[in-house]
Amino acid sequence: MSRSIARLAVLTLAFLPACHRQTAAGAEQAVLERRREGLAGLMAAARRGSLLPFDKMLVAVDEGLVRQVIVATLPFERVIADRYRIRVSRADVHFDDGFGLVRLDGEASFADQPDTEGHADVTVFGGLDVVALDPQSGVLRGAVKIIALDARRVNVYGVRSSVVEDLVEQLGREKLDTFSALASSIEIPVRLERSVMLPAVGPGEVRIDAATIPVRAAVADVKAFRGRLWVSVAISTDAAAPAARAVSASARPASGPR
């Protein structure tokens, strides 16, 4: 009897990883949770009448553009945690429900083995979590936080490979942050200048020297819906300008980009 119970315990524990987010169902659930959170934030803002704070400048970026620039970098490989080689070959981006979803699809294998030994299909789901202005270049930059990983075994000719089983199991145990190197930051091709140049006028009866007006720009609010990332930018030309800060795409105050 005790042997049977022990078997049952082992079996139960073996199924526990299936409950973890690193499964298809878990990943979908994680994405849905983020969407629900984001949508709740949007609804609250819309009801307050401040869906898009628009005092000075608003930037709306289509999800297709961000998808396009990520796809242009594909395929790429990263070795994660010195253990796994992940080759990303497809990418998708959705700006909806108050949530900037970045999805990367590819294959994972053990880094110290040729991938012919076996590989798993992986899908990494990330949220475009923080958008801020790069203090040097003025370019809008988003940071991606990994929210779920789905690793699936690939059977060759219907034959289960122990290497692949092991790979999927180990990938499922890794912390999500481990996969951050796959999509740590995304540049959005909008640049905000730090000054406005006013050209010189003259010579003549009226002469005005060229002037440079410092512009302080800071991301004030970020939202994602209707296939666009909406970035409200506060701009000031005086010393009392808002301090630069990073803002979460899901409208929650967040720390600066990594």
Next chain:
Amino acid sequence: MKTVDGRLVAAILPALVLAAACGLRSGAEVFEGERAAHERRRAEFAKLAAADPVVTEALAQGGDVVLGVAARYLDHVALDLPLEKQVHDTHELTVGTFLGKVTAGTWTLDVTIHRVRGLLRARPPSVAAAPDNTLTVEVPVVLQEGHGAATVHFSWDSRSLASVICHDFEVTKRLDGEVISREYPVSGAFQLSAGPERLRLEPRFPPREFRIQVDLTDRSWAEVHAAIQEQDDVTKCGLALDPDRLQAQIRARLHEGFDVKLPRSLFRPVDFPAAVSQDVTIQDRRVDLAVTTHALSVTPVAVWYGADVRTRIEPEPAPASRAPASPAR
């Protein structure tokens, strides 16, 4: 009946509880229910978003990137006017004598305003959208901290009778002046044009003259006063030249001001401080972009600039086989 090992029970129970909970949480029914509820809220939000004028206007622009600039954005400029403007005035002075009132002479004032420096500040303008991608602007402009250099030439020409006792004299002083701060209403328009990367405003302000009123600094007035006072004795017709009265007359003339053209230079072409980049860096790789203007429109809500963006590079072809890869960054 065998008893169950307590340690095994302790190991199994949490696992079973977790497994049961897990099964419940990830159950298809629960998930589908949550998804359906989410879809209902999405539909509700879509109605709210559709009623938002900023959202609808921005979406109507099209383009991969849309920049919207709220229609209230202007600059200030430092001004330096090499004027060489002349102010001229002349008056006859009469003086009472035992022979009755006689014309003592004529004083002549010539003031040359060499230069005026100051800071033009635009007060909040009223901006309105106009046809053909134009913004009409009415803006009160204030010349602040205006100051400059002036040469004051004062001459006294005695008439023949008075010249028996009065003598002609001339005084020339280089003095500091200041511009009396006032508001100048300026109206015109900005023509918007969309370049490949950014939005530009070209000013369309018709030439117009503005009256600038000047004064001398207290120190300069003291010098003027001292110079007239110096002439204020009997041999130089001091009876006629009351320094205070004369100074008031000179001041009044300066306050009348003179006309200066402040044409289009008040507003200069301005590029909006936002642009669509020609490249981005993703995963340490530079991606070149081709940017083309998609739309430009001026509405009461904003100035909208839309651009289409395409990547210039093709994705790398997949290698035939892969060796173990290099570590991540």
